[in-house]
Amino acid sequence: MSRNWTPLHDRLHRTLKERNLLEKGERLLVAVSGGQDSLCLVKLLLDLQPKWNWQIAIVHCDHRWRSDSQQNAEFVAKLANAWQVSFYLEIANQIPASEADARQWRYDCFQKIAELDDYKTIVTGHTASDRAETLLYNLIRGSGADGLQALVWKRSLLPTLNLVRPLLEITRAETAQFCQASDLQIWEDTTNQDLTYARNRIRQELLPYLQTHFNPQAEQNLAQTAELLTAEVEYLEKIASELRESATSVDRLALNRSKLRSIHLALQRRVIRQFLQQALTVSPNFEQIEKMTALINAPNRSRTDPFPGGAIAEVEGDWIRLKTPSPQM
Ligand SMILES: Nc1ncnc2c1ncn2[C@@H]1O[C@H](COP(=O)(O)OP(=O)(O)OP(=O)(O)O)[C@@H](O)[C@H]1O
Numbered sequence: 001m002s003r004n005w006t007p008l009h010d011r012l013h014r015t016l017k018e019r020n021l022l023e024k025g026e027r028l029l030v031a032v033s034g035g036q037d038s039l040c041l042v043k044l045l046l047d048l049q050p051k052w053n054w055q056i057a058i059v060h061c062d063h064r065w066r067s068d069s070q071q072n073a074e075f076v077a078k079l080a081n082a083w084q085v086s087f088y089l090e091i092a093n094q095i096p097a098s099e100a101d102a103r104q105w106r107y108d109c110f111q112k113i114a115e116l117d118d119y120k121t122i123v124t125g126h127t128a129s130d131r132a133e134t135l136l137y138n139l140i141r142g143s144g145a146d147g148l149q150a151l152v153w154k155r156s157l158l159p160t161l162n163l164v165r166p167l168l169e170i171t172r173a174e175t176a177q178f179c180q181a182s183d184l185q186i187w188e189d190t191t192n193q194d195l196t197y198a199r200n201r202i203r204q205e206l207l208p209y210l211q212t213h214f215n216p217q218a219e220q221n222l223a224q225t226a227e228l229l230t231a232e233v234e235y236l237e238k239i240a241s242e243l244r245e246s247a248t249s250v251d252r253l254a255l256n257r258s259k260l261r262s263i264h265l266a267l268q269r270r271v272i273r274q275f276l277q278q279a280l281t282v283s284p285n286f287e288q289i290e291k292m293t294a295l296i297n298a299p300n301r302s303r304t305d306p307f308p309g310g311a312i313a314e315v316e317g318d319w320i321r322l323k324t325p326s327p328q329m
Pocket residue numbers: 030031032033037038059060061062063103106123124125126130
């Protein structure tokens with residue numbers, strides 16, 4: 001065992017086994033920004049490699065939106081070279097217009113490399129702290145329970161490609177401490193200090209405030225809540241999807257009211273949300289779902305306001321039918 005083996009190595013090893021996140025001998029593409037989380041991740045994986053026989057490669061994406069982004073990329077390239085692992089660098093042709101665009105481009109890059117060089121798994125350094133922040137962010141933004149799932153351990157990006165986040169139980173304080181103890185120099189991303197981003201304000205202001213004034217364990221508690229909610233939402237969605245199938249008409253444009261009446265309000269809402277999502281191809285909002293749910297017990301011919309695109313839902317006897325507006329003559 002390496003002289004630098006730490007309790008964090010043990011925790012990660014156990015998590016990977018217990019949650020069945022990675023397999024022995026896999027080819028892993030590790031996404032490394034150069035920050036403390038992804039550096040901690042890749043170093044831990046490299047240390048665990050002799051036990052698991054992985055083939056590890058590093059990918060870094062240069063969005064070109066900071067003046068020092070090229071040095072950032074060179075910094076990661078040097079580390080990959082020192083560790084003697086394959087290194088992929090992607091440089092944006094066009095500077096992404098928003099964080100969401102940057103993320104989309106990054107995931108496209110990961111998928112392209114994975115397909116080209118046969119990686120089945122991409123590994124990222126999301127932590128318990130990211131989970132706590134995402135949960136707070138989604139709560140404040142006003143998402144339903146589904147938005148509260150806040151980062152899952154493993155999800156499929158393509159039929160043959162999984163995204164795995166093995167550090168979801170480890171906090172940012174722990175990754176920082178690990179990097180320091182391992183003499184791992186980290187790349188400080190200056191945009192993390194920019195308080196115009198809501199995510200940074202949650203990280204720099206809101207969470208520290210909650211920890212100081214309410215509960216020092218706030219971050220861990222939020223991350224644990226995200227873990228519980230994730231499993232519960234997954235379960236409810238699966239049940240709702242089966243119920244939706246059995247309540248949907250053959251032409252797929254109506255839901256059976258008797259079937260809906262026999263299930264709990266929580267599932268009625270989910271079935272209706274899934275139904276509308278499929279039929280309208282956009283996510284319905286809270287109000288729209290509530291209006292349609294009210295039709296389960298409403299008199300015949302009751303109807304909702306028009307949804308985006310003009311369709312309405314109307315009671316037809318034992319059915320709630322979605323009707324598209326007829327074209328103007
Ligand atoms: N420029 C980058 N190049 C490669 N990997 C990156 C880069 N930026 C972020 N990552 C990967 O994504 C993880 C999460 O980073 P960060 O929290 O900054 O992204 P995010 O946009 O909030 O997350 P997500 O991509 O899931 O929405 C990092 O630990 C790292 O594994």
